Amino acid sequence: MNKKILVTQSSMPPLDEYLELIKDIWNTRWLTNMGKYHKEFQAKLKEYLDTENIELFTNGHMALELSLQAMNFQRGRTEVITTPFTFASTTHAIIRNGLTPVFCDINPVDFTIDVTKIEELITDKTCAIMPVHVYGNVCNVDEIERIAKKYELKTIYDSAHTFGVRYKGVSTANFGDLSIFSFHATKVFHTIEGGAACFHDTKIGRKLYHLKNFGITGPETVDGIGANAKMNEFCAAMGICNLRHVDENISKRKLVYERYIDNFSNVDGLQLNKFSKDITPNYAYFPVIFDEKIFGSSRNEVFEQLAKNDIHVRKYFYPLTNSFECFHGMFDVSETPIALHISNRVLTLPIYSELSLDDVDRICEILLTCKK
Ligand SMILES: *Cc1c(COP(=O)(O)O)cnc(C)c1O
Numbered sequence: 001m002n003k004k005i006l007v008t009q010s011s012m013p014p015l016d017e018y019l020e021l022i023k024d025i026w027n028t029r030w031l032t033n034m035g036k037y038h039k040e041f042q043a044k045l046k047e048y049l050d051t052e053n054i055e056l057f058t059n060g061h062m063a064l065e066l067s068l069q070a071m072n073f074q075r076g077r078t079e080v081i082t083t084p085f086t087f088a089s090t091t092h093a094i095i096r097n098g099l100t101p102v103f104c105d106i107n108p109v110d111f112t113i114d115v116t117k118i119e120e121l122i123t124d125k126t127c128a129i130m131p132v133h134v135y136g137n138v139c140n141v142d143e144i145e146r147i148a149k150k151y152e153l154k155t156i157y158d159s160a161h162t163f164g165v166r167y168k169g170v171s172t173a174n175f176g177d178l179s180i181f182s183f184h185a186t187k188v189f190h191t192i193e194g195g196a197a198c199f200h201d202t203k204i205g206r207k208l209y210h211l212k213n214f215g216i217t218g219p220e221t222v223d224g225i226g227a228n229a230k231m232n233e234f235c236a237a238m239g240i241c242n243l244r245h246v247d248e249n250i251s252k253r254k255l256v257y258e259r260y261i262d263n264f265s266n267v268d269g270l271q272l273n274k275f276s277k278d279i280t281p282n283y284a285y286f287p288v289i290f291d292e293k294i295f296g297s298s299r300n301e302v303f304e305q306l307a308k309n310d311i312h313v314r315k316y317f318y319p320l321t322n323s324f325e326c327f328h329g330m331f332d333v334s335e336t337p338i339a340l341h342i343s344n345r346v347l348t349l350p351i352y353s354e355l356s357l358d359d360v361d362r363i364c365e366i367l368l369t370c371k372k
Helices: 015-028 036-048 060-070 088-096 141-150 202-211 233-264 299-308 337-343 357-368
Strands: 053-057 079-082 100-103 126-130 154-158 178-182 195-199 216-218 270-272 286-290 346-349
Touching (some): 053 060, 053 202, 060 154, 060 178, 060 195, 126 141, 233 357, 299 357
């Protein structure tokens, strides 16, 4: 029986490295509330992500949700232009702030927001654009910046997939007014659970610092309706350890990525994710779009065939966020036809640093038994 393969596997630092840091937490009994590892990790990340300002959070979602709150949009400016081809978090962060997502379609090449369709969605209620750097592809940041300037909109990037990714040499932490990252266990780089916001305006930074701690600004003052979203010391210590190994992990992911590309290069009916020359990738995901008419099997048939062989891939992103049950009747998926098309045909295949090339070959072999 072949071993079970999941879509991802968390990278772990050598246990000794982690224990070494954890010992200190035992000695000091400082477990959370912006302790020494929080400060150290923040400084190291600033350097790695090549950014001026960074605030750490308990997860990527709270970074996104509190960042929107920190923007303090004018009364009546309630619409945020975004895409439905994303994780639940992006759309939820908007709605949980009492704002309204206005869904823009994606482009069929790199699955990020279709910048030619943004302007027609802008109204006098629009306050921000919240694009997503899907699968580690970088949005058309130049055009988004032009539009945001012209209409005086804020730009908040969901950069959860682009840890360490650069576009024309610039770290994705630096685009827009603010970019958030997720350090969830399943991401390229993780702190078990964790996240960060990178931004230019230090006033936003002060707000975020308070908002992640209930809005408390002094021993006897609370001047914001904040949440509890602080990164604890155990997670910060994990981040410090994982950061030492992240470049090596990304190089191993690159080998997996290239092996898939080699194995699929002559197969008709598969659309692969090729990175633009301007991007230094992190190989976060390996999406494949199936064209059933040419490939001979549907996405769902391939999914089942792999599952039968104990290979568990994901239909990521399916369903679209604008078709979630919790939003029943609120949105119309037919307004984002390309996102719908891709969402119905995509699978993301296993990719992680410890995945062997033999396992990649086996996954490809089984997948190609579906080719008719
Ligand atoms: C993972 C993810 C998030 C949320 O991050 P968490 O750290 O899990 O809260 C947000 N957006 C996207 C696109 C993600 O993939």
